[in-house]
Amino acid sequence: MERIVVLGGGVGGTLAANLLARRLRRQIGAGEVELTLIDEGGEHVYQPGFMYIAMGGERAERLHRPERSLLNDRIKLVIARAKRIDHAARQVEVEGGQSIGYDWLIIATGARALPDEIPHFTEEAHHFYGADAAARLRAALDAFDGGRIVIGIAGMPYKCPPAPLEVTFLIESELRQRRLRDRSEIHFCSPIGRAFTIESVSEMATPIMEEKGIELHTFFNVEAIDPERRVVQSLEGEELPYDLLILVPPHRGAQVVIDSGLAPPSGWLPTDLHTLEVRGTERVFAIGDATDLPLSKAGSTAHFEAPVAVERIVAAIEGRPPSAKGSYTGKVMCFFEVGDGKGTLLQFDYDHPPRPPRPGRIWHLGKVVFNRVYWHTVPQGRV
Amino acid sequence: MQTLETPVTRVVDARGSYCPGPLMELIRAIREGSAGDVIAVYSSDNGSRIDIPKWVEKAGHRLVAIEKRDGYDEIVVEQLR
Numbered sequence: 001m002e003r004i005v006v007l008g009g010g011v012g013g014t015l016a017a018n019l020l021a022r023r024l025r026r027q028i029g030a031g032e033v034e035l036t037l038i039d040e041g042g043e044h045v046y047q048p049g050f051m052y053i054a055m056g057g058e059r060a061e062r063l064h065r066p067e068r069s070l071l072n073d074r075i076k077l078v079i080a081r082a083k084r085i086d087h088a089a090r091q092v093e094v095e096g097g098q099s100i101g102y103d104w105l106i107i108a109t110g111a112r113a114l115p116d117e118i119p120h121f122t123e124e125a126h127h128f129y130g131a132d133a134a135a136r137l138r139a140a141l142d143a144f145d146g147g148r149i150v151i152g153i154a155g156m157p158y159k160c161p162p163a164p165l166e167v168t169f170l171i172e173s174e175l176r177q178r179r180l181r182d183r184s185e186i187h188f189c190s191p192i193g194r195a196f197t198i199e200s201v202s203e204m205a206t207p208i209m210e211e212k213g214i215e216l217h218t219f220f221n222v223e224a225i226d227p228e229r230r231v232v233q234s235l236e237g238e239e240l241p242y243d244l245l246i247l248v249p250p251h252r253g254a255q256v257v258i259d260s261g262l263a264p265p266s267g268w269l270p271t272d273l274h275t276l277e278v279r280g281t282e283r284v285f286a287i288g289d290a291t292d293l294p295l296s297k298a299g300s301t302a303h304f305e306a307p308v309a310v311e312r313i314v315a316a317i318e319g320r321p322p323s324a325k326g327s328y329t330g331k332v333m334c335f336f337e338v339g340d341g342k343g344t345l346l347q348f349d350y351d352h353p354p355r356p357p358r359p360g361r362i363w364h365l366g367k368v369v370f371n372r373v374y375w376h377t378v379p380q381g382r383v
Numbered sequence: 384m385q386t387l388e389t390p391v392t393r394v395v396d397a398r399g400s401y402c403p404g405p406l407m408e409l410i411r412a413i414r415e416g417s418a419g420d421v422i423a424v425y426s427s428d429n430g431s432r433i434d435i436p437k438w439v440e441k442a443g444h445r446l447v448a449i450e451k452r453d454g455y456d457e458i459v460v461e462q463l464r
Contacts, residue, residue: 193437237443
């Protein structure tokens with residue numbers, strides 16, 4: 001009996017489990033393979049929707065569904081918090097004392113946003129990395145009647161790299177519609193020497209920022225917030241006053257992989273670029289935000305990685321070498337909002353940087369449609 | 384390479400990491416370090432030769448040296464504050 005455990009019921013984990021269930025249908029039916037997914041809360045959350053709670057239109061209740069409802073019936077679902085992965089014993093220990101053994105493990109434990117790592121973040125700054133936080137930001141934007149908005153990044157890497165730029169463009173667009181733009185300044189702080197990590201995206205976004213009067217501050221790594229003077233300070237020694245402060249919180253990988261000695265304190269699992277195996281282990285794969293790969297932490301990345309880990313496991317169980325589908329090329333594809341009902345598309349891999357098309361309505365609508373059809377397509381492996 | 388006055392006190396091996404990975408690794412080392420530390424960053428990403436000196440200037444530290452090694456660059460930075 002081959003025991004496969006998928007840890008985490010996000011985009012990557014759910015898709016991987018469903019693909020395994022389909023491809024190993026016969027072996028599971030014959031009792032030769034057992035497939036288990038462990039998820040802490042038992043709810044599948046569509047995280048890209050959080051930004052749209054803050055930017056209007058989206059409701060938190062539409063962004064989660066029971067994990068069971070998305071899983072193939074052949075998958076056993078265990079709802080419990082994983083405390084430790086004991087790789088020597090090949091088992092996952094979950095809260096309540098149960099241990100679940102594995103021969104193959106896919107770690108899809110995601111990333112955590114940790115605003116409390118910056119003192120005064122919770123009282124002074126807003127973010128959109130959770131439904132409640134995004135709703136608070138929406139309320140703050142509703143109450144905003146002009147002033148200085150500062151948008152920055154308090155640690156890299158973080159989930160959905162384009163999101164802070166998208167939020168900047170969407171807020172600028174909203175302020176114009178509300179006739180508040182003349183009374184407002186918008187400052188965007190980038191931790192690196194340009195607006196965005198990927199050069200071609202930076203070249204696309206920077207002229208839009210100039211055109212919209214958004215002030216770009218490069219090499220501004222958020223270090224501290226002074227709540228009395230209402231200024232945000234950078235590691236580089238600069239400070240910016242704010243009336244409304246929006247920061248991407250510091251992110252880390254899951255505590256369980258740190259506690260299990262599989263990842264350093266950052267929590268990002270050392271992962272092979274192509275096989276997605278966790279370095280220093282055997283038969284353990286990492287997908288999605290959990291990895292240390294030099295790629296976007298985004299659902300799209302997990303979406304394209306899951307079939308790779310699945311092919312490698314299925315091939316081994318079937319006693320053959322993995323096909324080309326078992327080697328990850330770094331493929332990522334995501335929509336990028338630029339405001340005013342327009343968007344563009346970022347599609348790239350390890351060897352090919354994105355060449356975003358001219359922003360247009362079609363890409364914005366593409367994102368809107370994708371957000372709706374997600375539930376019926378991605379987790380089941382239909383796209 | 385570095386003189387006797389600036390012996391390297393910490394090595395950050397960011398080889399295999401892509402832009403802005405090596406810069407972010409340096410920033411992490413600076414956050415953890417203190418004035419007087421001399422950090423050698425190993426980077427195989429060509430962008431680091433441009434990004435890191437620009438950041439060092441802006442952040443008020445001192446670029447000690449950039450040396451071409453076998454398949455990577457060694458960029459040495461003295462932390463001044």
